[in-house]
Amino acid sequence: MAQGGAAGRGAAKAQDQGWAWMVLLAAVVLQGLTLGFPCCIGVFFKDLQHEFQASNSETSWFPSIMVAVLHGGGPLCSILVKRFGCRFAVMLGGLLSGLGMVSSSFCQSISQLYLTAGLITGLGSCFSFQAGVTVLGYYFVQWRTLANAVASTGVSLGFTLWPLLSQYLLDEMGWRNTFLIFGGILLNGCVCGAIMRPIQLAPRSPPQSPKPGEEPGSRAEDAQLSNGASPAQSVLQQHPRRTACLKVLQKYLAFDILCQNKGYRIYTIGVTWMMMGFALPHVYLVPYAIHNGVEEHRAALLISVIGFINIFIRPLTGLLSGHSVFTGRRIYLFSLAVLLYGLSNFICVISAEFTGLIIYCVILSIAMSGVGALTFQVLMDVVEMERFSSALGLFTILESITLLIGPPLTGLLVDITSDFHYVFYNSSFFLISAALFMGLSFCALEKKNKLREASKVPLDNPSRSQYNETPTEPLAGSQSLLAVEYITSI
Template sequence: MTPGGGAVSLASKVQDQGWAWMVLIATVLVQALTLGFPSCIGVFFKDLQYDFQASNSETSWFPSIMTAVLHAGGPLCSILVKRFGCRTTVMLGGLLSGVGMVASAFSKSVSQLYITAGFITGLGSCFSFQASITVLGYYFIRRQALANALASTGVSIGLTLWPLISQYLLDEMGWRNTFLIFGGVLLNCCVCGAVMRPIPVELPAPSLNSCHGESAEGRHLSNGKSVHQGEHLRQSRFTACLQTLQNYLAFDIFFKNKGYQIYTIGVTWMVMGFVLPLIYLVPYAIFNGVEERKAALLISIIGFINIFMRPMAGLLSGLNVFTGRRIYLFSLAVMLNGLSNLICAISAEYSILVLYCMVYSVSMSVIGALIFQVLMDVVDRDRFSSALGLFTILESITILIGPPLAGLLVDVTGHFSYVFYASSFFMVSAALFMGLSFCTMEAKNKLIETQKPPPEDSSRGKYTEVPTELGPDKNGPPAVIYITSI
């Protein structure tokens, strides 16, 4: 038996069957608890403003920080997964999320919410979510696409349930007690993490140690006594740190890969407006006289439609007709999403808002299903993790500043409708930028291909040896050699 053969055999028994489905259920719950959670913040918007005497801009920093940290913590989560494993990282994330929400229940100012519910809960949600997706890749091999599609429904379930539960608890016991209960609910990520036991497979050892570790060369040099050797050791550590940073943030791909550059800039600009409706839709409806429970139901409508539309969008994008063209389907969905915001801005009648939620949720489902699939199409698979790290960090910057800027717009104008006009502008301009840029890039590539000279004879363009005389033996070497062409 080969070394490690038993481990590989045991791994093959749990992959795509048996306990793998329990891990999938746990991942669905983790996504519902983490990614779906920020959708309920709009329910508490007015109460937080009243208790802390805060403006729209100040209050909107709280969900912005939570969502931004949820996306930007990916590289740190990857380091923890490599060091401690997925199970421990998911459980650590659940603990942080729960502690953050419990602490936020005792906040005395909106700035304290930025740290407790915003940073701590957001970072914990990031750890739980991204580590659960990582462990899913170990448990599913043949059915990985199906598993990812089913796992993504967790976000939709969270979008459906969180606003309804939040509005009920808010009416019954106020926002502080509700946040206290939310802390206990988010601790269930620890239970889900306990289900995700590691698979005993042998993984290749990393080529470089972490920034805090010491390379083999460094250990060898540490035995030396000269200052030059110590300097060499420090340089070795610095090089290891740079290499580690390069593994998680693909700046080289950003400057060399035109498609990745266009897509990253486009999505970074897009999310400036993409998150605004989920935060401001409920306050907008309440401001225009809609009952609070009916206003919270609007977000649940979006989530309920997402449960069915997101897997369908994933299956649709997998058809052969969209191979190599998913970026255009993605741009079309972004365009539809932006234009749908105009429906909401024109009228605040409840029937119109319900129609808006239906159109918005369809386009949102396609965006959610394709955003990472398109990224896989424009970068090499072996560099996807590092490309994703830079992608999510740049994305989190605009997620962070978008809602506060929209809140400032409401404070200045006094009308929530301008938020949806702004969202429409960001979405439509991003869709046009990505679609036209990729179309232009493909046209240039085709033009370059057509302008290439026709293929020449194998004897042209090379150094060619031609004999002028043959000796008695025709198979012998040539008597004279000269160059016919270069």
Template sequence: MPHEGEATPCVSKVQDRGWAWVVLIATVLVQALTLGFPSCIGVFFKDLQYDFQASNSETSWFPSIMTAVLHAGGPLCSILVERFGCRVTVMLGGLLSGVGMVASAFSKSISQLYITAGFITGLGSCFSFQAGITVLGYYFIRRRALANALASTGVSIGLTLWPLISQYLLDEMGWRNTFLIFGGVLLNCCVCGAVMRPVPDKPPAPTLKSCPEQSREGARLSNGSTSCCDEPLHPSKWAACFQILQKYLAFDIFCKNKGYQIYTIGVSWMVMGFVLPLIYLVPYATLNGVEERKAALLISIIGFINIFMRPMAGLLSGLSIFTGRRIYLFSMAVMLNGLSNLICAISAEYTVLVLYCLVYSVSMSVIGALIFQVLMDVVEMDRFSSALGLFTILESFTILIGPPLAGLLVDLLGHYRYVFYASSFFMVSAALFMGLSFCTMEAKDKLKETNKPPPENPSKGKYTEVPTELELDRNGPPAIICVTSI
């Protein structure tokens, strides 16, 4: 029971109700502004390529850097959240995102765009997005699954609106003025962060300086070191670096946990193909005679369906029938996503592209709803944050090289169709790898259990009462004692 003066009773007044729903709405908007933003880059692809006289591979580095930094900045975001809190981190991210897009409007080369819109905006989006997700864990306890499912609809809203707005502004005022406006729009992350006030969790832990001065005497430890009031024994720089890596990057889990190892490798391979359609679908459609506004509408169709499908996929995966089997549901969705790319590669007619968007969006919704849920299933929750840090960093490397490799493929072969073939290859192979590996691992575990020798004492671990008769005492009646074994 909490003692008087502790903050636990205060927490119950805000969690799962009241201001928590305001924070949830702010998180939805943050996800729409950050995660949904890279989906509109394909609208500007041809204009950027023309203005900077860049190849497909050079132009595709811009969205790939933005998306990769958005994922790779997770450990740095964790440090900022731990030091300054979620509220300040979200607002700092919004400021960086806005400044990056405003600076990109004045870029004179494609390499400058890599730094401004790619690195600075991507890093700011990372801070706002991941800190916004973190704050939900403090505001929601009983309804956390529902809150995360509703928050994920923000990505879908961004996928729906960003391409349409981008195409309209591009037609009206060009890409430079559009990027300038986007800088102001992304500053709204600061407004969303302002409402994410910290939740009083527990009384602050005493720091090194909080020990009373008079306790300095006699504060020596048994090994001769001093207490918190004396000079601490500083570890070596290498040991300190190792502790930081151990805290934010779970290399030990990656080496010991086979499930985490398989899942991390599979998802890292998968994302090389997963992000390609969102970048190259609009250029592919316009190259094959589709009107630019109708081509931008294709991405919006994907986002609109995601608005409804992501919460449904999250609720479906929460059923008891999928407990312990979410990895197989995830692998099936990855397989369907990869096969759907073949529809787009076969024909570029607008009706076929719309059909492709329908199938792609359904599978994308399941992937988006389960990707972190499966990670929670294979890793202990007390190490989840560090496992997530390593997971996102490895994922960011493949996100970074995927679009440029696809752009190089287009430059060499001269057609965007091969991008969708490559995407299908990455997705299908990743689905087979994850599904078959987990199936094999479970089969080995069951085989070990069946071949395991029975315990020597079958009753070990059970509570039993066994009356045991003792020998008759010559001077008294027979005694009976109950012997208990646990």
């Protein structure tokens, strides 16, 4: 196994100091290059439609595939990190992202863009982003919360700069040369990965042999997997390959948690449904503004306004949610942010003037900051940290499915009706219904648990049916748990 893959298994010599801050700077740049990049695709929407004579639905598949692969490739990235280390995964991701965009500049059909910019660039961005944030867990312990908050500002910087750069290059060079330049810019992910050198282990590193209950995938967990009903146990013992397959599924795709943990099930369903409308404004806002007479430069500025406000609001939201007042109530704060996101879409329906769209972008950015800062923090609250990595794998795959199909289905509706207002109607429907579903469901679940406690009815496993706070700090002497806290923002 590569040295980088073993970096988090012992006590590090230089955590929270020295080179760690260079790694943090690289993580900021990396998040701007990966998560911030898809926001600029709307700038090229009309040009791609004209070039390939494609409909709104056909054109929207390209950014949808990119974003879906970026989110859904988490389990594959985790395997890559464990096998080869974070540095290798980040540099491989930078290489794939760059090659994907360079190849896109030579595409002769919209379907070829699905493969190059959608699949290849999306997969590369996934590797770079998730491995880049994983390495922060190795380099930072005491200042990990601060490091994650600072790293997430890279997304906001990307939202601010990518649309402006895209519009300028598009006007000067056309979309093909712009994609070629983007390929060179995204190759800088390899430079960021080179900075993330494997951390040096201290001589007093704990032994490698796992202890019972110490980490996901340990021997204790493997034993629990085999301790089911006696017929299943005998089958597993007779089929070692099937046993290994089930262990991998349990480690990276937590279907057992989905069935047993009501809080996780409600939250996963709610966020998956929410993602049907979450990305619609980012894909269609610029085409909508241009369609209503807004100049192209000013239309691209709208996305930059969203990113600029995110730079300040997102860290503040993260710090606010960490206050003791919101302990056990972050899900309600998250639902409120999703509700505000959905309601803000009606501003675009009321007015398509530039001033009205600016107001919309301000409110949307505030709501989006809350959603981005709390999405994975709430997931940590409803799932025990020992199983967070596997719960996250299933969570991201399910949400990537709706991220993939949401924009194309809405684009098809726009093609049929020739009315862009349906973009914002659809987005509001999915977001508002998801917010109400999550908020009311958790409220009902909390009341049900209080009634059980009042009647003194014991629960076999409270974590399966109760929304509660679980500790996110690693246990004493268990540095390996650092590896599971690797996603902090959307």
